[in-house]
Amino acid sequence: DQQVKQNSPSLSVQEGRISILNCDYTNSMFDYFLWYKKYPAEGPTFLISISSIKDKNEDGRFTVFLNKSAKHLSLHIVPSQPGDSAVYFCAASMDFGNEKLTFGTGTRLTIIP
Amino acid sequence: NAGVTQTPKFRVLKTGQSMTLLCAQDMNHEYMYWYRQDPGMGLRLIHYSVGEGTTAKGEVPDGYNVSRLKKQNFLLGLESAAPSQTSVYFCASSPMGYENIQYFGAGTRLSVL
Numbered sequence A: 001d002q003q004v005k006q007n008s009p010s011l012s013v014q015e016g017r018i019s020i021l022n023c024d025y026t027n028s029m030f031d032y033f034l035w036y037k038k039y040p041a042e043g044p045t046f047l048i049s050i051s052s053i054k055d056k057n058e059d060g061r062f063t064v065f066l067n068k069s070a071k072h073l074s075l076h077i078v079p080s081q082p083g084d085s086a087v088y089f090c091a092a093s094m095d096f097g098n099e100k101l102t103f104g105t106g107t108r109l110t111i112i113p
Numbered sequence B: 001n002a003g004v005t006q007t008p009k010f011r012v013l014k015t016g017q018s019m020t021l022l023c024a025q026d027m028n029h030e031y032m033y034w035y036r037q038d039p040g041m042g043l044r045l046i047h048y049s050v051g052e053g054t055t056a057k058g059e060v061p062d063g064y065n066v067s068r069l070k071k072q073n074f075l076l077g078l079e080s081a082a083p084s085q086t087s088v089y090f091c092a093s094s095p096m097g098y099e100n101i102q103y104f105g106a107g108t109r110l111s112v113l
Helices: none
Strands: A010-014 A019-025 A030-038 A045-051 A056-059 A062-067 A072-077 A086-094 A107-112 B004-007 B010-013 B019-025 B031-038 B042-049 B065-067 B073-078 B087-094 B108-112
Touching (some): A019 A030, A019 A107, A030 A062, A045 A056, A086 B042, B004 B087, B019 B031, B031 B073
Parallel strands (some): A010 A107, B010 B108
Antiparallel strands (some): A019 A072, A030 A045, A056 A062, A062 A072, B004 B019, B031 B087, B065 B073
């Protein structure tokens, strides 16, 4: 039972345009969400997070939106750059501070120069 | 500035052989984790530890054992390797606190023939 779903395995976006990566979850107990970025042959690295008390969190070119009623979050990257080409994982945890994360299956983002 | 270091980076085993994967972190983190990444499956938690001397099962613990004798090290053991354990293994660590931001190693690619 996949509690965190990323339904798009891949996404291609032109350089300079907006990239939107989506993530859905089924467990209403999740209250903290993170995005990780992964380059080939490297481990995932933390990108941005959001707690359920917010609906938006921004960090430079990266913004995460949370829609609790729809159990949906999205990561917006604008403008997209070639270095953004990577696999992006969303992750969720229950009880803010809980030590376990549940990861989605990932979306491979390719930025076209 | 090592962070999380995994040893070895690559390994090929024959069915039935045993091996131990080593994870070391120099950030004084309380929590440590072992994940496996398979195509289309995302990151799945095998075992984790919330402190020295503690271990707990994750989502896919069968066929693996772990030990955390020292705070900085987390070992993952395969007693009798099976082809189904062919995967990329990631270790992660995180500090105790409200935000469960996990820091990952570069991964170990394991093939079981």
